[in-house]
Amino acid sequence: AQSVAQPEDQVNVAEGNPLTVKCTYSVSGNPYLFWYVQYPNRGLQFLLKYITGDNLVKGSYGFEAEFNKSQTSFHLKKPSALVSDSALYFCAVRDPGDRGSTLGRLYFGRGTQLTVWP
Amino acid sequence: KAGVTQTPRYLIKTRGQQVTLSCSPISGHRSVSWYQQTPGQGLQFLFEYFSETQRNKGNFPGRFSGRQFSNSRSEMNVSTLELGDSALYLCASSLTGESNQPQHFGDGTRLSIL
Numbered sequence: 001a002q003s004v005a006q007p008e009d010q011v012n013v014a015e016g017n018p019l020t021v022k023c024t025y026s027v028s029g030n031p032y033l034f035w036y037v038q039y040p041n042r043g044l045q046f047l048l049k050y051i052t053g054d055n056l057v058k059g060s061y062g063f064e065a066e067f068n069k070s071q072t073s074f075h076l077k078k079p080s081a082l083v084s085d086s087a088l089y090f091c092a093v094r095d096p097g098d099r100g101s102t103l104g105r106l107y108f109g110r111g112t113q114l115t116v117w118p
Numbered sequence: 119k120a121g122v123t124q125t126p127r128y129l130i131k132t133r134g135q136q137v138t139l140s141c142s143p144i145s146g147h148r149s150v151s152w153y154q155q156t157p158g159q160g161l162q163f164l165f166e167y168f169s170e171t172q173r174n175k176g177n178f179p180g181r182f183s184g185r186q187f188s189n190s191r192s193e194m195n196v197s198t199l200e201l202g203d204s205a206l207y208l209c210a211s212s213l214t215g216e217s218n219q220p221q222h223f224g225d226g227t228r229l230s231i232l
Contacts, residue, residue, distance in 0.1 A: 032217050043122070043208055043223035051218045090161065094217040103174040104151045104166025104215045111160065 002027045002102065004091050006109035013081050013116055021076040021112045023091030032094040033074040034106065035065055039087045050074060061085070081116045088113050119145060122224035124209050130230045136197040139227045141209030143190050147222075149215030150192040152184060155206040155226070164207075167192055168215050196229075204231045 003026045013019045025031055032051055036044040048059025055067045065076045074091060091109040095102035123142040131137050143150050152164040163176040167186035184194040190211075196203055206228050210221035 034220060036223075041225070041228075043124075043225040044210075046220045046222060049218075049220055096217050101174060102217075104149055104168070104212075105163045105174055105176070106151070106153075106161075106210075106221060107163075108161040 002093055002095050002107040004093050004107055004109040006089075006091055006112045008112050009110070010113045010115070013114070015083050015116050015118050016080050019078050019081040019085070019114065019116070021089050021091075021114060023074045023076065023109060024072050025074060025091070025093045026072065027093050027095060028097075030096055031074075032096050033065075033067065034092040034094070035059065035063070035074075035076050036090045036092060037087045038090065038111075044090060047076070083116050083118055086114055086116045122209055122211050122222055124207075124224035124227050126227060127225065128228045128230075130232060131199050132232050133199055133201060135199050136195065137199060137229060138193055138195050139207055139209075139229075141192045141194075141211075141224060143192070143209075143211030144222055147211035147213055148190050149212045150186055150190065151210045151212075151215075151221060152192070152194050153208045153210065154178075155208055156204075161208075164194065166215060173215070199231050201231050203229065205229060 005024045034049045035047040050057045050067045058064045092106040125140045149168045151166040166174045170186045181197045186192045206226045208226045210223045212219040
Protein backbone atom coordinates (compact mmCIF):
# COMPACT_ATOMS: atom_id res chain seq x y z
CA ALA A 1 0.00 0.00 0.00
CA GLN A 2 1.15 3.52 -0.74
CA SER A 3 1.77 5.90 2.12
CA VAL A 4 3.70 9.03 2.99
CA ALA A 5 4.97 10.21 6.36
CA GLN A 6 5.97 13.72 7.28
CA PRO A 7 7.47 13.27 10.72
CA GLU A 8 7.40 16.93 11.72
CA ASP A 9 4.15 18.85 12.12
CA GLN A 10 6.04 22.11 12.42
CA VAL A 11 9.43 23.43 11.28
CA ASN A 12 10.73 26.80 12.39
CA VAL A 13 13.74 28.48 10.80
CA ALA A 14 15.27 31.94 10.71
CA GLU A 15 15.27 33.89 7.46
CA GLY A 16 18.47 33.31 5.53
CA ASN A 17 19.11 29.91 7.09
CA PRO A 18 18.76 26.66 5.16
CA LEU A 19 15.53 24.73 5.59
CA THR A 20 14.63 21.05 5.34
CA VAL A 21 11.15 19.53 5.38
CA LYS A 22 11.26 15.77 5.77
CA CYS A 23 9.29 13.10 3.94
CA THR A 24 9.48 9.32 3.87
CA TYR A 25 7.37 7.07 1.66
CA SER A 26 6.21 3.52 1.24
CA VAL A 27 5.22 2.27 -2.20
CA SER A 28 5.55 -0.92 -4.16
CA GLY A 29 8.04 -0.48 -6.97
CA ASN A 30 9.72 2.75 -7.96
CA PRO A 31 7.86 5.78 -6.63
CA TYR A 32 6.77 8.96 -8.30
CA LEU A 33 7.14 11.70 -5.68
CA PHE A 34 5.81 15.24 -5.48
CA TRP A 35 5.99 18.29 -3.24
CA TYR A 36 3.19 20.84 -2.94
CA VAL A 37 2.80 24.05 -0.95
CA GLN A 38 -0.42 25.53 0.40
CA TYR A 39 -0.84 29.14 1.45
CA PRO A 40 -3.78 30.20 3.66
CA ASN A 41 -7.14 30.03 1.89
CA ARG A 42 -5.54 28.71 -1.28
CA GLY A 43 -5.24 25.38 -3.05
CA LEU A 44 -2.10 23.29 -3.39
CA GLN A 45 0.65 24.61 -5.60
CA PHE A 46 3.00 22.18 -7.34
CA LEU A 47 6.69 22.68 -6.45
CA LEU A 48 8.59 19.75 -7.94
CA LYS A 49 8.54 16.07 -8.78
CA TYR A 50 10.83 13.07 -8.94
CA ILE A 51 10.10 10.51 -11.62
CA THR A 52 13.49 9.05 -12.53
CA GLY A 53 17.09 10.09 -13.11
CA ASP A 54 19.13 12.51 -11.00
CA ASN A 55 18.40 12.13 -7.31
CA LEU A 56 18.52 15.91 -6.78
CA VAL A 57 15.48 17.58 -8.26
CA LYS A 58 15.16 21.34 -8.64
CA GLY A 59 11.79 23.06 -8.54
CA SER A 60 10.06 26.39 -8.23
CA TYR A 61 11.08 29.31 -5.99
CA GLY A 62 14.56 27.93 -5.26
CA PHE A 63 13.33 24.68 -3.71
CA GLU A 64 14.98 21.35 -4.35
CA ALA A 65 14.48 17.82 -3.10
CA GLU A 66 16.74 14.84 -2.70
CA PHE A 67 15.52 11.35 -3.47
CA ASN A 68 17.15 8.62 -1.40
CA LYS A 69 16.00 5.16 -2.35
CA SER A 70 17.81 3.30 0.42
CA GLN A 71 16.25 5.51 3.09
CA THR A 72 12.92 5.81 1.19
CA SER A 73 13.08 9.57 1.71
CA PHE A 74 12.37 12.65 -0.38
CA HIS A 75 13.30 15.67 1.74
CA LEU A 76 12.53 19.20 0.56
CA LYS A 77 15.32 21.74 0.91
CA LYS A 78 16.13 25.36 0.28
CA PRO A 79 19.56 26.93 0.88
CA SER A 80 18.25 30.26 2.20
CA ALA A 81 14.74 30.59 3.65
CA LEU A 82 12.49 33.60 3.10
CA VAL A 83 9.68 34.84 5.32
CA SER A 84 7.40 34.40 2.30
CA ASP A 85 8.18 30.64 2.32
CA SER A 86 6.03 30.30 5.46
CA ALA A 87 3.23 27.92 4.47
CA LEU A 88 1.97 24.34 4.73
CA TYR A 89 4.02 21.81 2.76
CA PHE A 90 2.76 18.45 1.53
CA CYS A 91 4.69 15.48 0.24
CA ALA A 92 2.79 13.09 -2.05
CA VAL A 93 3.38 9.82 -3.86
CA ARG A 94 1.84 8.20 -6.91
CA ASP A 95 1.87 4.53 -7.75
CA PRO A 96 3.70 4.33 -11.09
CA GLY A 97 1.66 1.30 -12.02
CA ASP A 98 -1.58 3.28 -12.11
CA ARG A 99 -3.93 0.37 -11.77
CA GLY A 100 -7.43 0.14 -10.39
CA SER A 101 -7.56 1.75 -7.02
CA THR A 102 -4.53 3.99 -7.60
CA LEU A 103 -5.67 5.65 -10.83
CA GLY A 104 -5.57 9.45 -10.68
CA ARG A 105 -4.81 9.38 -7.00
CA LEU A 106 -2.13 11.19 -5.02
CA TYR A 107 -1.33 9.86 -1.56
CA PHE A 108 -0.49 12.76 0.73
CA GLY A 109 1.37 13.17 3.97
CA ARG A 110 -0.26 15.07 6.83
CA GLY A 111 1.63 18.24 5.99
CA THR A 112 4.36 20.27 7.68
CA GLN A 113 3.80 23.86 8.74
CA LEU A 114 6.91 25.87 7.91
CA THR A 115 7.42 29.15 9.74
CA VAL A 116 10.29 31.42 8.75
CA TRP A 117 10.83 34.27 11.16
CA PRO A 118 12.60 37.54 10.25
CA LYS B 119 -2.94 29.91 -19.35
CA ALA B 120 -5.75 29.98 -16.83
CA GLY B 121 -5.47 27.64 -13.89
CA VAL B 122 -8.04 25.33 -12.36
CA THR B 123 -11.20 27.24 -11.46
CA GLN B 124 -13.53 26.13 -8.71
CA THR B 125 -16.89 27.70 -7.94
CA PRO B 126 -18.21 28.79 -5.61
CA ARG B 127 -15.33 29.61 -3.24
CA TYR B 128 -17.53 29.48 -0.15
CA LEU B 129 -20.79 27.74 0.66
CA ILE B 130 -22.90 27.55 3.78
CA LYS B 131 -25.53 24.83 4.01
CA THR B 132 -27.58 23.14 6.69
CA ARG B 133 -27.80 19.46 7.54
CA GLY B 134 -29.92 17.44 5.15
CA GLN B 135 -29.46 19.75 2.18
CA GLN B 136 -27.53 18.86 -0.94
CA VAL B 137 -24.80 20.79 -2.72
CA THR B 138 -23.10 20.86 -6.12
CA LEU B 139 -19.52 22.06 -6.59
CA SER B 140 -18.01 22.92 -9.94
CA CYS B 141 -14.51 22.58 -11.36
CA SER B 142 -13.10 23.82 -14.68
CA PRO B 143 -9.73 22.21 -15.42
CA ILE B 144 -6.78 23.79 -17.18
CA SER B 145 -7.46 23.98 -20.90
CA GLY B 146 -6.45 20.70 -22.56
CA HIS B 147 -6.46 18.72 -19.34
CA ARG B 148 -8.77 15.74 -19.45
CA SER B 149 -8.26 14.16 -16.04
CA VAL B 150 -9.96 15.66 -12.99
CA SER B 151 -9.49 14.44 -9.43
CA TRP B 152 -11.34 15.58 -6.32
CA TYR B 153 -10.03 15.68 -2.74
CA GLN B 154 -11.49 16.55 0.64
CA GLN B 155 -9.27 18.42 3.08
CA THR B 156 -10.05 18.57 6.81
CA PRO B 157 -7.83 19.32 9.82
CA GLY B 158 -8.50 15.91 11.29
CA GLN B 159 -8.22 13.63 8.26
CA GLY B 160 -5.92 15.67 6.03
CA LEU B 161 -6.24 15.25 2.26
CA GLN B 162 -8.45 12.37 1.20
CA PHE B 163 -9.12 11.24 -2.35
CA LEU B 164 -12.75 11.30 -3.49
CA PHE B 165 -12.72 10.28 -7.17
CA GLU B 166 -11.08 10.73 -10.54
CA TYR B 167 -12.64 11.28 -13.96
CA PHE B 168 -11.21 10.98 -17.44
CA SER B 169 -13.16 11.41 -20.66
CA GLU B 170 -16.47 11.52 -18.78
CA THR B 171 -15.76 8.21 -17.04
CA GLN B 172 -15.13 7.69 -13.36
CA ARG B 173 -11.97 5.61 -13.18
CA ASN B 174 -11.41 5.53 -9.47
CA LYS B 175 -13.30 6.24 -6.28
CA GLY B 176 -12.06 6.73 -2.74
CA ASN B 177 -13.60 5.43 0.44
CA PHE B 178 -16.55 7.81 0.78
CA PRO B 179 -20.25 7.01 1.16
CA GLY B 180 -22.59 7.03 -1.80
CA ARG B 181 -23.82 10.50 -0.83
CA PHE B 182 -20.72 11.76 -2.60
CA SER B 183 -20.99 11.60 -6.36
CA GLY B 184 -19.56 13.32 -9.37
CA ARG B 185 -19.56 13.59 -13.10
CA GLN B 186 -17.52 14.96 -15.94
CA PHE B 187 -18.77 16.65 -19.05
CA SER B 188 -17.52 16.43 -22.62
CA ASN B 189 -15.56 19.68 -22.17
CA SER B 190 -13.75 18.08 -19.17
CA ARG B 191 -15.49 20.30 -16.64
CA SER B 192 -16.49 18.36 -13.56
CA GLU B 193 -19.04 18.61 -10.80
CA MET B 194 -19.32 16.86 -7.50
CA ASN B 195 -22.53 16.50 -5.54
CA VAL B 196 -23.04 15.77 -1.88
CA SER B 197 -26.55 14.83 -0.79
CA THR B 198 -28.06 14.73 2.69
CA LEU B 199 -25.31 16.88 4.13
CA GLU B 200 -23.88 16.06 7.55
CA LEU B 201 -21.89 18.24 9.92
CA GLY B 202 -18.81 16.14 9.18
CA ASP B 203 -18.92 17.14 5.53
CA SER B 204 -17.61 20.57 6.45
CA ALA B 205 -14.31 20.77 4.61
CA LEU B 206 -12.28 22.33 1.84
CA TYR B 207 -13.01 20.48 -1.40
CA LEU B 208 -10.18 20.61 -3.89
CA CYS B 209 -10.22 19.80 -7.56
CA ALA B 210 -7.06 18.97 -9.50
CA SER B 211 -6.45 18.46 -13.19
CA SER B 212 -3.74 16.87 -15.31
CA LEU B 213 -3.33 16.15 -19.00
CA THR B 214 -4.29 12.48 -19.01
CA GLY B 215 -4.04 11.45 -15.36
CA GLU B 216 -0.88 9.37 -15.86
CA SER B 217 1.10 8.97 -12.69
CA ASN B 218 4.17 10.90 -13.88
CA GLN B 219 2.12 14.06 -14.45
CA PRO B 220 1.69 16.57 -11.63
CA GLN B 221 -1.84 17.44 -10.66
CA HIS B 222 -2.65 21.14 -10.65
CA PHE B 223 -5.07 22.30 -8.00
CA GLY B 224 -7.73 24.96 -7.80
CA ASP B 225 -8.23 27.14 -4.74
CA GLY B 226 -11.07 24.95 -3.52
CA THR B 227 -14.60 25.36 -2.28
CA ARG B 228 -14.93 25.85 1.47
CA LEU B 229 -18.15 24.11 2.53
CA SER B 230 -19.56 24.83 5.98
CA ILE B 231 -22.49 22.84 7.35
CA LEU B 232 -24.61 24.42 10.09
